[in-house]
Amino acid sequence: MSKNINFSIHTLGCKVNQYESERVAGGLRRLGWGQVDFSSRANVYIINSCTVTAIANHKSRQLIRRALKNNPDALVVVTGCYADSDRDEIAQIEGIGLIVGNEKKSELPRLVAERLGFCKPNGAGEDAIIMPLHTRPLVKIQDGCNQFCSYCIVPHVRGDLWSRPEAEIIGEVSRLVAGGAQEIVLTGIHLGLYGVGAGNDLGELLARLIDIRGLGRIRLSSIELNEVTPKIIELMATSGKICSHLHIPLQSGSDRVLLRMNRHYTATDFIERTGELKEKIDDLALTTDIIVGFPGETEADFADSVRLVEQVGFSKLHVFKFSPRAGTPAADFSEQVPNNIKNERSSRLIDISKRQSAGFAASYIGKNLSVLVERKQGDYLSGISDNYIRVHIDGPEKIAGKLVTVNIAKQEEAVLYGSIKGANEMWV
Numbered sequence: 001m002s003k004n005i006n007f008s009i010h011t012l013g014c015k016v017n018q019y020e021s022e023r024v025a026g027g028l029r030r031l032g033w034g035q036v037d038f039s040s041r042a043n044v045y046i047i048n049s050c051t052v053t054a055i056a057n058h059k060s061r062q063l064i065r066r067a068l069k070n071n072p073d074a075l076v077v078v079t080g081c082y083a084d085s086d087r088d089e090i091a092q093i094e095g096i097g098l099i100v101g102n103e104k105k106s107e108l109p110r111l112v113a114e115r116l117g118f119c120k121p122n123g124a125g126e127d128a129i130i131m132p133l134h135t136r137p138l139v140k141i142q143d144g145c146n147q148f149c150s151y152c153i154v155p156h157v158r159g160d161l162w163s164r165p166e167a168e169i170i171g172e173v174s175r176l177v178a179g180g181a182q183e184i185v186l187t188g189i190h191l192g193l194y195g196v197g198a199g200n201d202l203g204e205l206l207a208r209l210i211d212i213r214g215l216g217r218i219r220l221s222s223i224e225l226n227e228v229t230p231k232i233i234e235l236m237a238t239s240g241k242i243c244s245h246l247h248i249p250l251q252s253g254s255d256r257v258l259l260r261m262n263r264h265y266t267a268t269d270f271i272e273r274t275g276e277l278k279e280k281i282d283d284l285a286l287t288t289d290i291i292v293g294f295p296g297e298t299e300a301d302f303a304d305s306v307r308l309v310e311q312v313g314f315s316k317l318h319v320f321k322f323s324p325r326a327g328t329p330a331a332d333f334s335e336q337v338p339n340n341i342k343n344e345r346s347s348r349l350i351d352i353s354k355r356q357s358a359g360f361a362a363s364y365i366g367k368n369l370s371v372l373v374e375r376k377q378g379d380y381l382s383g384i385s386d387n388y389i390r391v392h393i394d395g396p397e398k399i400a401g402k403l404v405t406v407n408i409a410k411q412e413e414a415v416l417y418g419s420i421k422g423a424n425e426m427w428v
């Protein structure tokens, strides 16, 4: 296989897309191909697209055009959810070489190699990740969603629920650990539905994963309120291996809006359940997603969201302004909220988020945190705590990629600063 081929991948959207891009890139690197930056001249450009909003579609089209401009002779490949939802629209862009839906994404290394006239690479897509490229590698365990939230196109494009076999997940995590990974991030389109229809569940899988020798910690990427089972709570509270961090999408604090969103909980459920989680899991960081300006959201509905956010106390909010996605019920709902109101509500929640993030971080001054050191940043080494706080550390560069205990001395907004507590022969 030629070693003179360069490829570039640009990924939009969720962690599942990021994971899938990494697997495709791993497959292409195994062919001896070089990976270059998207702004460089490459022989192959892959756009792993997203279609969650109209803006995501627009960004996907912009990237396609940028790739064609960088090298008009390149093979430009579009994959991901936009490739599934709007194949005809993409096909009209002159110069596109290949459009590959999510279902065939894992075969991309072979499809691309064949298109360029190379022979079939053996198993290039499978087992491609042997060495972790990131300090906290993603591991996809599930795909698909059957919840049909009224604003979301995902169930229409990602297809049926699918869970990866447990043995395959354990194999991949073991390889990542052997390659030096200390933390793995479990990801899926609807993570809490792992194992549905297969007689398994996320709690059982976690119980198996925590037994992998050498694995420092496991993080869950996002989970729905009703899917944090007693088994998961127990493991989070007692194993010492599952990060004290849950990202639980709220979307709205108004029961009226939640109903129109087709979300299956009430504001009271959210408050009670998260209260229970905080009580049972030490140092728990709760992060969430909120949509502002959902069709029909009144000032009173928004005030409900603000009240809930203040009451629960998150360590970070991801605030999204509602953007109608054609093909979803909410795009056709009446009472669309004007942009200026969406902007104003978004700014108000972002201000609250900044205050809550800083407050959460401040509560650790003078305490110890377990931190995974990621990279050099300015004069410091930068890492992430078990409970998802950015921590800057004074310490030797050889601790990059390691889990260390850090004594927290001070804070600047949501970032903590500290020094390593005691010596650790493992770094030598």
Ligand code: SF4
Pocket (backbone or CB within 6 Å): 145, 146, 147, 148, 149, 152, 153, 154, 155, 189, 190
């Ligand atoms: S749970 Fe709702 S928002 Fe999440 S992927 Fe499924 S339909 Fe979309």
